[in-house]
Amino acid sequence: MKNDYMSDKYVLITGATSGIGLEFTKIYHRKGYSLILVARRENRLKKLLKVCGPDTIIITADLSTPEGCKKVLDRVKGLDIEVFINNAGFGKCGNFEDIDIKDEISMINVNVTAVHFLMKGILKQMRRTDSGKILNVASSAGLFPAGPYMSAYYATKAYVVSLTRGVAEELEEAGSNIYLGCLCPGPVDTEFNSVADVKFSLPGISPAKCARYAVRMMDKGKTVIVPKLTMKAAVFGGRFIPQKKLIKTCGTMQKKKLYN
Ligand SMILES: NC(=O)c1ccc[n+]([C@@H]2O[C@H](COP(=O)([O-])OP(=O)(O)OC[C@H]3O[C@@H](n4cnc5c(N)ncnc54)[C@H](OP(=O)(O)O)[C@@H]3O)[C@@H](O)[C@H]2O)c1
Structure with a gap:
């Protein structure tokens, strides 16, 4: 049974159990949306169910597997999804040759394959009414040409940025109302750092600030959202630095993380 204040429109969030995804969860709960929350840690999802109310749908799924991705699309079929936060992801740091291939493949599966698969499925679902918003959580790593010592992670995020920009243009040319x-x-x-087993070399912003900013920019229709002025300046300034030098600088930042 739905509470009076709850909406029939759903917000789907992957990676809702921690960090940025958890903050999006809080924001859309406060806005009165019904939520569909996806992650692997069932205990955390059940806690969220208690906080967000019994109308919340929780989906325990490992998005590094095709079954996990399919489980999500099967469960949300036919539901009116107004917002999709395609957020689950993680990073691996280190020398390319030293990182375990299983970890890397799992990262590629979550950061690229699942993001792609779910984006396509939900976009097609939204196209029926030609309304809704999809936000892929990439990274500023995806805006730089490469990131030595986190090379595969940077590559996964570059994929997400490129895919988003390309499909956003397709939607615009088709006259669609859908935001991507x-x-x-x-x-x-x-928890990104503990998962990646590193410490940042630069101070981070809070996930709450990051999610709040993202929601504001989504409402403004911005395709590539970069929170924090210094990061915007770094991305902009990077255009004027020779690529080789920029890649070296990114590598120096990543190396610092490893030995912090
Ligand atoms: N933190 C940063 O500095 C930063 C910067 C730029 C971009 N990002 C991106 O922001 C997104 C969220 O990361 P975060 O910083 O909030 O990290 P986080 O606190 O570690 O959260 C990651 C979320 O993803 C979920 N997840 C990870 N692997 C999964 C899998 N195989 N199947 C299903 N869910 C999975 C986790 O849930 P379970 O463990 O419960 O499955 C968790 O809810 C990621 O895409 C990340 O690349 C982060």
Whole structure:
């Protein structure tokens, strides 16, 4: 049974159990939306169910697997999804040759394959009414040419930025009302670091600030969203630095994380 204040329109959030995804969850709960929350840690999802109310749909799914991705699309079929925050992801740091291939493939599966698969599925669902908003959570890493010592992570995020920009243009040319954008934060203080087993070399912003900013920019229709002025300046300034030098600088930043 729905509470009076709750909406029939859903917000779907992957990676809702922590960090940026958790903050999006809080924002859309406060706005009165019904939520569909996806992650692997069931205990955390159940806690969110208690906080967000019994109308919340929780989906325990490992998005590094095709079954996990399919489970999400099957469960949300036919529901009116107004916002999709395509957020689940993680990073791996280190020398390319030293990182375990299983971890890397899992990262590519979550950061690229799942993001792509879910974006396509939900976009097609939204196209029936030609309304809704999709935000792919990329990273400022995706806006730089490469990031030595986090090379594969940078590559996954570059994929997300490129895919978003391309499909956003297709939607615009088709005269669609659907918003598609990507969020490209620099460091954000979440569990990302402990998962990546590193410490940031630059101070991070809070995940709450990051999510609040993203929601404001989505409402303005911005395709590439970069929170924090210094990160915007770094991305802009990067255009005027020779690519080789810029890649070296990104590598120096990543190396600092490893030995912090
Ligand atoms: N923190 C940063 O500095 C930063 C900067 C730029 C971009 N980002 C991006 O922001 C997004 C969110 O990261 P975060 O910083 O909020 O990190 P986080 O606190 O570690 O949260 C990651 C979320 O993704 C979920 N997740 C990870 N692997 C999953 C899998 N295989 N299947 C399903 N869910 C999975 C986790 O849930 P479970 O563990 O419960 O499954 C968790 O809810 C990521 O895409 C990340 O690349 C982060």
